Amino acid sequence: MSFFGKMKNRLFKSSSKLDEGLEAIVGEGGEEDEAPSEPLRSAEQERAVQTAPEPPGETPSPTPPAPDAPTEVPPAPEPDLPEEPQPVPEPDLPPQTPPEPEVPPNPAPEPTPGPDIPGNSPVEVPQQAPQEVPVRTPDRVPAPAPLEIPIEAPQEVPPRSTGLLNRLLGRREDRIVVRRALDDDMLESLEELLIASDMGVDTSLRVTANMAEGRMGRKLSVPEIKQLLSDEITRIMDPVARPMPLYPSKPQVVLVVGVNGSGKTTTIGKLASQFRAAGKSVVIAAGDTFRAAAVEQLQVWGDRAGVPVLTAPAGSDPASLAFDAMTKAQADGADLLMIDTAGRLQNRADLMEELSKIVRVIRKKDPDAPHNTLLVLDATTGQNALSQVETFRKLADVSGLVMTKLDGTAKGGVLVALADKFGLPIHAIGVGEQIDDLAPFDPEDFAAALTGLDRA
Ligand SMILES: Nc1nc2c(ncn2[C@@H]2O[C@H](COP(=O)(O)OP(=O)(O)OP(=O)(O)O)[C@@H](O)[C@H]2O)c(=O)[nH]1
Numbered sequence: 001m002s003f004f005g006k007m008k009n010r011l012f013k014s015s016s017k018l019d020e021g022l023e024a025i026v027g028e029g030g031e032e033d034e035a036p037s038e039p040l041r042s043a044e045q046e047r048a049v050q051t052a053p054e055p056p057g058e059t060p061s062p063t064p065p066a067p068d069a070p071t072e073v074p075p076a077p078e079p080d081l082p083e084e085p086q087p088v089p090e091p092d093l094p095p096q097t098p099p100e101p102e103v104p105p106n107p108a109p110e111p112t113p114g115p116d117i118p119g120n121s122p123v124e125v126p127q128q129a130p131q132e133v134p135v136r137t138p139d140r141v142p143a144p145a146p147l148e149i150p151i152e153a154p155q156e157v158p159p160r161s162t163g164l165l166n167r168l169l170g171r172r173e174d175r176i177v178v179r180r181a182l183d184d185d186m187l188e189s190l191e192e193l194l195i196a197s198d199m200g201v202d203t204s205l206r207v208t209a210n211m212a213e214g215r216m217g218r219k220l221s222v223p224e225i226k227q228l229l230s231d232e233i234t235r236i237m238d239p240v241a242r243p244m245p246l247y248p249s250k251p252q253v254v255l256v257v258g259v260n261g262s263g264k265t266t267t268i269g270k271l272a273s274q275f276r277a278a279g280k281s282v283v284i285a286a287g288d289t290f291r292a293a294a295v296e297q298l299q300v301w302g303d304r305a306g307v308p309v310l311t312a313p314a315g316s317d318p319a320s321l322a323f324d325a326m327t328k329a330q331a332d333g334a335d336l337l338m339i340d341t342a343g344r345l346q347n348r349a350d351l352m353e354e355l356s357k358i359v360r361v362i363r364k365k366d367p368d369a370p371h372n373t374l375l376v377l378d379a380t381t382g383q384n385a386l387s388q389v390e391t392f393r394k395l396a397d398v399s400g401l402v403m404t405k406l407d408g409t410a411k412g413g414v415l416v417a418l419a420d421k422f423g424l425p426i427h428a429i430g431v432g433e434q435i436d437d438l439a440p441f442d443p444e445d446f447a448a449a450l451t452g453l454d455r456a
Pocket residue numbers: 258259260261262263264265266267288293294297343404405406407429430431432433437
């Protein structure tokens with residue numbers, strides 16, 4: 001399975017929650033609509049088309065009338081009964097209700113096939129890797145994806161127009177969707193749904209307001225709403241999707257901070273492995289010297305990644321270890337030094353002193369170090385991640401984020417809130433416990449996975 005496919009599958013917990021909510025919202029006041037779903041303009045296109053009517057007003061006009069909109073809302077009233085028996089079809093063919101026996105009822109089955117993954121991946125995969133200097137290159141190198149990507153099966157599903165008969169009969173059931181006119185009540189329900197998916201109040205309000213701009217009164221189906229939400233989320237996430245920058249300094253020092261259990265050790269192991277695969281020499285310093293288990297765990301990851309791990313006696317000064325590690329990394333001509341740190345937020349003052357001492361000490365060797373300070377956040381903590389960012393920004397000069405455990409959580413929405421609120425670069429996301437389960441952050445893939453949008 002391709003890497004992105006894996007990510008998409010794993011993020012589905014979030015999307016299934018949104019899915020259910022959207023179905024309920026649209027189902028509540030929606031009506032069956034037979035119109036062929038018009039290609040929905042993206043939020044941006046919509047804004048462009050709407051020759052900037054009421055500019056700043058992000059809060060959509062409360063009244064639903066929607067004069068112009070109807071373009072998309074299909075005629076729909078009387079079923080365009082083209083299915084009259086005239087077309088000389090074969091005699092046996094029954095009316096239209098108990099449709100053609102042999103022809104499989106292909107309406108829904110689109111997502112089913114395994115290849116649901118490839119849907120979006122093919123496009124993005126190539127783009128991302130190249131930019132990310134070494135970090136993501138590795139996932140690509142072993143590139144399990146390329147094989148699956150081309151499959152792109154989903155698109156082949158539509159051979160529904162196989163027969164003239166089908167077209168003549170109209171296959172109305174194919175086109176029936178439930179749509180609901182966007183009004184204040186619906187907007188409020190959408191806001192609540194996004195808040196429940198951990199997107200945070202401010203961000204949820206902003207996303208829904210943007211989505212509604214120029215669309216009040218317009219009838220929308222679940223897939224159309226997903227598309228609009230996904231577009232808005234992508235717009236927010238785009239600016240923060242940036243790989244960890246690489247500098248020419250040797251060693252480039254990467255300080256890794258975060259609360260205990262957030263996934264620091266695992267992330268260091270995964271990153272080290274990727275850098276190694278990209279031909280970089282890496283040294284790891286086990287800076288959480290107070291917890292023997294943490295040091296052991298880091299050694300295990302160092303072994304897996306084939307990278308040396310420098311340790312110090314339990315309870316010794318982490319800054320002293322960092323200094324030694326810096327000395328060794330310089331002497332060895334290592335490209336990268338990754339320093340693990342403690343995450344005891346319970347004693348904030350101590351931790352702050354510990355982190356600033358590490359920084360002071362390594363700056364004796366290189367005034368520009370650390371070149372990156374990565375904050376590792378656990379996605380399953382939901383809104384708590386926001387306060388962790390606030391806290392760690394006070395403790396250290398955080399330069400970028402890695403969000404772990406995005407697999408299997410229904411709280412992925414917090415990433416949108418983080419991007420919206422702090423604008424810190426998101427360098428990578430963790431989608432599993434294995435060494436290659438670290439992916440570059442792709443806004444479109446993420447937004448589609450979060451909203452459950454089927455891009456096949
Ligand atoms: N599912 C999943 N689990 C992860 C991911 N990243 C880390 N974990 C797991 O989270 C747990 C904690 O990870 P660690 O890397 O030990 O976290 P830490 O921040 O170093 O924690 P301490 O060692 O206590 O400081 C481990 O069981 C990891 O396997 C991820 O992306 N997905």
